[in-house]
Amino acid sequence: MAEFVTTVKTSEIPAGGVRAFDVRGTRIAVANVGGTYYAFDDECTHEQCSLAEEGELAGTTLNCTCHGSEFDVRTGQVLAPPATVPVKAYRTRVEGDALQIEV
Amino acid sequence: MAQRYVIVGASLAGATAAITLREEGADGDVILIGAEREPPYERPPLSKAYLRGDVPFDKALVRPAAFYATHGIQTMFGTRATRIDPLARVVELEDHRRVPFDALLIATGGRNRRVSIPGGDLEGIYSLRTVRDADRIRAEMIAGRRAVVVGMGFIGSEVAASLRQKGLEVVAIDPSKTPLFHVLGEAVGQTIAELHRAHGVRTVFEDPVVAFEGTRRVGGVVTKGGLRLGCDLAVVGIGIEVAVEWLGDSGIHVDNGVVVDEYCQTNVSGIYAAGDVANHYHPVFNRRIRVEHWQNAIKQGAVAARNMRGKRIAYDEIPWFWSDQYEANLQYAGFHTKWEQLVVRGRLESGGYLACYVNNGRIDAAVGLNRAKDVRRVIPLIKARRAVNLEQLRDESVDMRVLHASH
Numbered sequence: 001m002a003e004f005v006t007t008v009k010t011s012e013i014p015a016g017g018v019r020a021f022d023v024r025g026t027r028i029a030v031a032n033v034g035g036t037y038y039a040f041d042d043e044c045t046h047e048q049c050s051l052a053e054e055g056e057l058a059g060t061t062l063n064c065t066c067h068g069s070e071f072d073v074r075t076g077q078v079l080a081p082p083a084t085v086p087v088k089a090y091r092t093r094v095e096g097d098a099l100q101i102e103v
Numbered sequence: 104m105a106q107r108y109v110i111v112g113a114s115l116a117g118a119t120a121a122i123t124l125r126e127e128g129a130d131g132d133v134i135l136i137g138a139e140r141e142p143p144y145e146r147p148p149l150s151k152a153y154l155r156g157d158v159p160f161d162k163a164l165v166r167p168a169a170f171y172a173t174h175g176i177q178t179m180f181g182t183r184a185t186r187i188d189p190l191a192r193v194v195e196l197e198d199h200r201r202v203p204f205d206a207l208l209i210a211t212g213g214r215n216r217r218v219s220i221p222g223g224d225l226e227g228i229y230s231l232r233t234v235r236d237a238d239r240i241r242a243e244m245i246a247g248r249r250a251v252v253v254g255m256g257f258i259g260s261e262v263a264a265s266l267r268q269k270g271l272e273v274v275a276i277d278p279s280k281t282p283l284f285h286v287l288g289e290a291v292g293q294t295i296a297e298l299h300r301a302h303g304v305r306t307v308f309e310d311p312v313v314a315f316e317g318t319r320r321v322g323g324v325v326t327k328g329g330l331r332l333g334c335d336l337a338v339v340g341i342g343i344e345v346a347v348e349w350l351g352d353s354g355i356h357v358d359n360g361v362v363v364d365e366y367c368q369t370n371v372s373g374i375y376a377a378g379d380v381a382n383h384y385h386p387v388f389n390r391r392i393r394v395e396h397w398q399n400a401i402k403q404g405a406v407a408a409r410n411m412r413g414k415r416i417a418y419d420e421i422p423w424f425w426s427d428q429y430e431a432n433l434q435y436a437g438f439h440t441k442w443e444q445l446v447v448r449g450r451l452e453s454g455g456y457l458a459c460y461v462n463n464g465r466i467d468a469a470v471g472l473n474r475a476k477d478v479r480r481v482i483p484l485i486k487a488r489r490a491v492n493l494e495q496l497r498d499e500s501v502d503m504r505v506l507h508a509s510h
Contacts (some may be wrong), residue, residue, distance in 0.1 A: 002113070031367035047427075049475075054475050056479050063479060065476045066425070066432055066475050067425050068398065085346075
């Protein structure tokens with residue numbers, strides 16, 4: 001059953017940045033959009049690039065610079081090809097200074 | 104009034120145009136005609152993941168095969184258009200059917216240039232454009248066999264990499280000094296040559312192939328310099344020629360492809376062109392350019408579709424593409440034919456760099472090896488057409504986004 005898992009301190013994810021963490025065996029990327037944290041699978045659904053390493057965030061749109069696919073970090077939805085499959089998105093919440101991700 | 108939209112070329116550009124017409128609410132008929140029998144597909148995997156057998160063909164489809172019928176797009180695949188009658192506003196097909204149109208998109212792309220040297224029609228010599236071409240090469244990709252790659256442009260380079268990745272012995276031959284020499288120049292080209300040599304490719308440069316040898320099937324190649332190299336198969340990648348001969352008496356202006364304005368429209372009102380076949384007036388570069396990239400096919404196809412519906416949208420995307428070879432990610436953005444300065448961020452010898460082709464202090468184009476983010480960040484600088492601070496550009500400690508605002 002899905003539950004919120006405490007991961008890292010929110011301060012580890014700079015504003016406008018994306019960082020990836022292993023959460024119970026899954027590599028999950030977290031984007032900080034103006035203090036709101038969005039979590040999604042780190043692996044691009046096109047050709048397995050790391051979205052935290054290769055992703056360029058503009059607002060809530062993440063461009064995977066390997067091949068140009070774009071995702072909405074809020075939902076994981078594909079905004080631009082070549083990717084056609086959404087990345088899985090996870091719910092997050094902040095408890096004190098800790099970021100929790102629902103997995 | 105309902106319009107009748109006809110698209111010739113069930114390519115990435117053509118299919119994207121048909122999809123865009125429907126997505127944006129066009130009523131009336133949308134008819135997609137293509138010579139290939141398969142539903143529209145993307146070609147980048149054909150030289151890489153699909154060629155290596157890593158992904159099925161379905162993954163390359165622009166949309167699932169059933170999409171077109173369910174979205175009211177009438178398809179005629181496996182059907183070649185042979186003529187346009189611009190006055191009657193009719194496309195003629197090889198089976199003599201006539202398809203009337205109100206607005207027409209030409210997206211017929213190109214076909215591979217063939218070698219005209221002795222032995223060029225022997226069995227075992229391939230070129231790569233279609234999925235059927237890819238299937239033929241795939242059937243020959245058995246580890247330990249000897250392959251010769253003739254022509255080290257992007258397709259040749261990617262095929263050489265895929266062949267090595269499947270365990271074939273590969274000799275790459277090109278008349279220029281390096282791979283990609285005409286586009287990227289010697290300094291960058293050398294890094295690509297090194298990449299291939301590091302992966303076990305034998306390279307032969309400045310020495311063109313003058314003949315294939317064999318009785319029925321290719322058994323070797325001969326170069327101008329007198330090298331004789333045995334092989335079990337050969338793949339030729341020496342570029343494409345545009346598919347325009349069917350436009351012969353149409354009155355449509357053809358010059359290195361179908362000439363279109365910034366709105367993707369030809370000299371004949373209501374007739375448009377997009378993708379590899381279109382020689383497009385690019386407002387950013389203030390000249391016509393013909394681009395054979397995946398991104399251009401998609402984005403130009405979409406803009407052409409909107410303009411077919413009566414919009415006036417100038418297509419001004421900066422050309423961009425990637426070329427994955429082995430584990431390396433090579434990307435190019437912009438447009439250049441010559442350059443006064445090559446400004447390198449990082450070191451060319453290091454396996455990771457951004458090299459910018461600079462004229463008058465402006466970046467016209469850039470190529471990145473394993474520098475995807477830098478390529479993404481250089482695109483606004485190319486589009487701005489302003490001089491940039493070249494010292495900062497070189498300096499890896501300066502975030503490239505700073506340069507966006509520096510003038």
